[in-house]
Amino acid sequence: MTVPLSPLSPLTPSQRDSPVEDDGCSSVRVAVRARPLVEKEIVEKCMECVSYSQDGKQVALGKDRRFTFDHVFGPAVSQEDVYNECVKPLVESCCSGYNATVLAYGQTGSGKTFTMGCGNNVSLLEEELGILPRAIRQLFETVEERSNQAEFLIKCAFVEIYNEDIKDLLHPDTPSKSISIREDANGNIILAGVKEEVVTDFESMIRFLQHGSVFRTTGSTLMNQHSSRSHAIFTIIVEQRSILECANISEVITAKFHLVDLAGSERAKRTGAVGMRFKESVTINCGLLALGNVISALGDEQKRCQHVPYRESKLTRMLQDSLGGNSRTCMIACISTADTNFEETLNSLKYANRARNIRNKPVINRDPHSVMLNQLRQEIRTLQLELLNSRMRNVGLEPVTGPQSMDVLLQDESHQEFLADIRARTDLSVDMTAELDAVRRKNREREYECLKLKDEIQELQSVVSKLEEEMSDVCTERDNYQLKLDEVNSEMTALMQVLPHWEGGNDVSSVVKGHLSEMMKRVIGEIENEGPGYGSSESSFSSLDRPASANAAIRRSEIERSPLNSRERNKSSNSRPRSQLEDSHSVASVRDFLSSPSKGDSRGSNCNSPGGTNRATRNIINQHLRTIRVLEERLAVKESDVKSKDEALKEATEDLARDERIFAEKMKDIKALKQLARDLATEKEILVHKAEKDTAIISRISEEAMAKEDELVRLRTSLETLQSGLPEAFVINGACVPGVPVALIKPKRENVDVRVENNENSDEAKFPTLETAGDVADTVGQARLEDLSEKIKAAEKEKERLLSENKAIEEQKQRLEEDVQAQTQEFKRKKQKGNFFTKCLVGY
Numbered sequence: 001m002t003v004p005l006s007p008l009s010p011l012t013p014s015q016r017d018s019p020v021e022d023d024g025c026s027s028v029r030v031a032v033r034a035r036p037l038v039e040k041e042i043v044e045k046c047m048e049c050v051s052y053s054q055d056g057k058q059v060a061l062g063k064d065r066r067f068t069f070d071h072v073f074g075p076a077v078s079q080e081d082v083y084n085e086c087v088k089p090l091v092e093s094c095c096s097g098y099n100a101t102v103l104a105y106g107q108t109g110s111g112k113t114f115t116m117g118c119g120n121n122v123s124l125l126e127e128e129l130g131i132l133p134r135a136i137r138q139l140f141e142t143v144e145e146r147s148n149q150a151e152f153l154i155k156c157a158f159v160e161i162y163n164e165d166i167k168d169l170l171h172p173d174t175p176s177k178s179i180s181i182r183e184d185a186n187g188n189i190i191l192a193g194v195k196e197e198v199v200t201d202f203e204s205m206i207r208f209l210q211h212g213s214v215f216r217t218t219g220s221t222l223m224n225q226h227s228s229r230s231h232a233i234f235t236i237i238v239e240q241r242s243i244l245e246c247a248n249i250s251e252v253i254t255a256k257f258h259l260v261d262l263a264g265s266e267r268a269k270r271t272g273a274v275g276m277r278f279k280e281s282v283t284i285n286c287g288l289l290a291l292g293n294v295i296s297a298l299g300d301e302q303k304r305c306q307h308v309p310y311r312e313s314k315l316t317r318m319l320q321d322s323l324g325g326n327s328r329t330c331m332i333a334c335i336s337t338a339d340t341n342f343e344e345t346l347n348s349l350k351y352a353n354r355a356r357n358i359r360n361k362p363v364i365n366r367d368p369h370s371v372m373l374n375q376l377r378q379e380i381r382t383l384q385l386e387l388l389n390s391r392m393r394n395v396g397l398e399p400v401t402g403p404q405s406m407d408v409l410l411q412d413e414s415h416q417e418f419l420a421d422i423r424a425r426t427d428l429s430v431d432m433t434a435e436l437d438a439v440r441r442k443n444r445e446r447e448y449e450c451l452k453l454k455d456e457i458q459e460l461q462s463v464v465s466k467l468e469e470e471m472s473d474v475c476t477e478r479d480n481y482q483l484k485l486d487e488v489n490s491e492m493t494a495l496m497q498v499l500p501h502w503e504g505g506n507d508v509s510s511v512v513k514g515h516l517s518e519m520m521k522r523v524i525g526e527i528e529n530e531g532p533g534y535g536s537s538e539s540s541f542s543s544l545d546r547p548a549s550a551n552a553a554i555r556r557s558e559i560e561r562s563p564l565n566s567r568e569r570n571k572s573s574n575s576r577p578r579s580q581l582e583d584s585h586s587v588a589s590v591r592d593f594l595s596s597p598s599k600g601d602s603r604g605s606n607c608n609s610p611g612g613t614n615r616a617t618r619n620i621i622n623q624h625l626r627t628i629r630v631l632e633e634r635l636a637v638k639e640s641d642v643k644s645k646d647e648a649l650k651e652a653t654e655d656l657a658r659d660e661r662i663f664a665e666k667m668k669d670i671k672a673l674k675q676l677a678r679d680l681a682t683e684k685e686i687l688v689h690k691a692e693k694d695t696a697i698i699s700r701i702s703e704e705a706m707a708k709e710d711e712l713v714r715l716r717t718s719l720e721t722l723q724s725g726l727p728e729a730f731v732i733n734g735a736c737v738p739g740v741p742v743a744l745i746k747p748k749r750e751n752v753d754v755r756v757e758n759n760e761n762s763d764e765a766k767f768p769t770l771e772t773a774g775d776v777a778d779t780v781g782q783a784r785l786e787d788l789s790e791k792i793k794a795a796e797k798e799k800e801r802l803l804s805e806n807k808a809i810e811e812q813k814q815r816l817e818e819d820v821q822a823q824t825q826e827f828k829r830k831k832q833k834g835n836f837f838t839k840c841l842v843g844y
């Protein structure tokens with residue numbers, strides 16, 4: 001029920017409506033707006049638990065919790081009144097070059113979006129229009145009014161902070177990563193990457209507002225069907241170049257007006273938020289908590305000079321100018337009047353109350369270039385005046401002084417050309433300054449893009465160098481295979497080189513025997529080392545039998561096998577792969593020789609035992625040819641091996657790329673999970689803290705209830721004692737009232753006509769009259785009795801209230817504990833999942 005409150009203590013100076021105080025500071029103005037019960041609350045038979053004072057400055061929650069604000073708006077106050085009181089002066093000051101901010105705070109469903117007017121409902125009646133459309137209208141009306149005094153450039157931007165990402169609502173395709181919060185050279189907070197739109201009239205800015213509102217993230221919860229899930233910030237930038245005709249001075253001033261619709265504080269339990277909604281809820285509460293911390297730090301006299309945690313969240317960083325900085329700020333705390341929201345409303349009022357202590361330092365944002373230009377112009381004026389005066393002195397006239405002197409100068413025909421020149425130069429300089437600004441802006445954007453590209457390139461370079469390392473490992477492995485292959489090839493080449501000696505017939509058998517036995521030993525040894533499958537070959541030749549020419553051939557083959565040569569060979573084999581055909585040409589010649597008639601037979605005299613030796617040699621050569629065939633096969637195997645290794649390398653590279661992709665995804669998952677875990681831990685901490693506080697409150701209330709109960713028992717006992725001494729009835733106003741305590745008979749005792757009668761025949765004779773019960777009817781005793789009886793009633797009522805309060809708190813505590821349990825379980829589950837991913841990655 002709404003009850004008008006009597007005004008409390010007078011307001012302190014800082015609480016009065018003083019936009020700017022003596023020291024140039026201005027307190028953040030705080031208004032409270034209560035919304036009426038909504039349909040759902042009426043159906044649920046909720047009661048109103050908020051009342052307001054007549055002077056519109058105080059609000060009371062329940063019976064005893066009162067708060068004072070700059071404005072308090074009850075449920076019946078119109079949108080227009082809220083606007084006129086809170087925002088109209090801000091739009092005016094914005095047109096005078098001051099930054100301004102309006103921010104709506106409150107629990108979910110308390111009417112923030114309704115008050116700000118940034119919902120996407122386009123079919124609103126005039127009286128339902130919120131702050132935003134009204135502010136835009138007033139702004140363009142002012143621009144129209146002042147069009148002959150100044151040139152205006154109006155721009156707007158619309159962003160939302162959703163899950164700690166900033167989104168450009170007017171350009172939804174802009175990736176969030178490309179938007180960042182920066183501080184410019186003058187310490188002003190700017191949003192790099194957000195595109196501002198130039199607007200020329202009311203309708204087009206409203207279109208931008210509606211367009212952006214459509215892209216805002218909303219969702220349905222148990223508490224609000226169209227709940228905003230993000231903090232929305234609509235910014236209007238007003239740039240104006242004013243021209244002061246008389247002084248021929250123009251100055252450029254810029255002001256920013258932030259209109260902020262914060263996401264509502266909420267309890268997951270009440271909104272029924274799960275999954276995505278729950279995550280949103282956690283980030284919303286974290287953002288509001290960070291805002292609360294900033295408000296506390298700024299509002300506390302002792303903490304004011306200490307660190308203010310603006311960087312805790314994107315919201316607080318963006319509002320850095322608005323809270324404790326260069327801005328005139330008004331905070332509208334929206335509350336629900338329903339008794340079911342008692343606790344949330346109390347929290348909102350406490351939160352808003354702290355914001356009243358914040359002191360901002362608003363200044364007119366003059367363009368430093370235009371200030372300098374004006375100084376120069378002033379100097380020119382002074383010089384021109386001096387010139388005029390010296391001329392006047394020359395012609396024997398009195399010099400002109402005072403403010404009119406310049407006008408005289410300006411009207412002088414002879415100076416017109418000179419002045420026109422100066423004006424042209426000044427205009428040129430202004431244009432150039434604007435151009436310079438534009439170039440600087442562009443430069444900053446480019447620099448930012450460059451930085452981003454550099455980061456990307458660095459990342460890519462590290463990936464490439466990693467891949468190169470892996471590639472070089474694989475290539476080394478392949479080279480090893482190639483080396484082995486070359487060694488086999490060189491063995492074959494060495495073998496072929498021996499053949500001319502054999503064909504030359506000069507101690508042929510011992511040359512071939514010696515060399516081949518050496519070759520065989522090595523090749524067989526290698527084959528055996530490499531594994532089974534190539535057969536074994538025994539050799540009875542000794543290296544001692546080897547002639548010098550064979551040794552030279554082997555040396556050549558060894559030189560060819562040396563790493564340097566093998567590298568060179570590798571090179572040449574890379575450009576022109578060595579074919580087995582080259583070697584097989586020599587092998588073929590050996591085969592031809594073996595199939596032709598024995599040359600050794602015809603040469604005769606040079607051989608010790610020509611027929612037998614040649615046959616033996618042929619056998620050996622045949623044997624070696626078999627070995628060569630084996631080697632050829634081995635070579636083919638090696639080559640196919642290399643081929644398969646190449647394919648494996650390709651596959652491995654693809655696998656690597658795929659694994660890298662998976663790795664990156666997993667890392668992302670882990671990051672998200674870690675963040676979630678952190679969020680959950682924070683929320684858990686908050687809940688545990690709250691639960692502890694609630695437990696303390698419960699125990700305090702229980703103690704109070706017990707004390708009251710003791711008091712009640714004591715009062716009852718004393719009442720019974722008193723009643724035991726009472727007569728059974730009294731004669732009051734001529735009527736006999738049996739056994740009723742005097743205190744309960746209305747009207748009160750002093751108005752009762754108590755007559756002393758003692759008629760033995762009447763019924764009254766059966767009962768003692770007041771005279772007979774003289775002691776009991778004693779005035780003091782009766783008053784005491786009345787008093788006691790009232791006390792008992794009050795105590796009983798108090799007890800009932802305390803018990804019901806106790807019960808509510810118990811229920812709330814239970815709810816909180818359930819909440820904590822559910823969240824702890826969720827946290828554990830997420831942690832397990834995180835551990836699992838980490839294990840997977842470690843395994844990987």
Ligand SMILES: Nc1ncnc2c1ncn2[C@@H]1O[C@H](COP(=O)(O)OP(=O)(O)OP(=O)(O)O)[C@@H](O)[C@H]1O
Nearest residue numbers: 035036108109110111112113114224227228263264
């Ligand atoms: N002053 C008011 N008069 C009439 N109805 C109101 C008022 N304020 C809010 N409402 C209604 O209450 C409901 C919730 O309001 P709104 O969506 O603005 O809440 P909110 O605080 O923005 O919630 P959330 O934080 O979840 O986005 C809406 O249906 C709205 O029309």
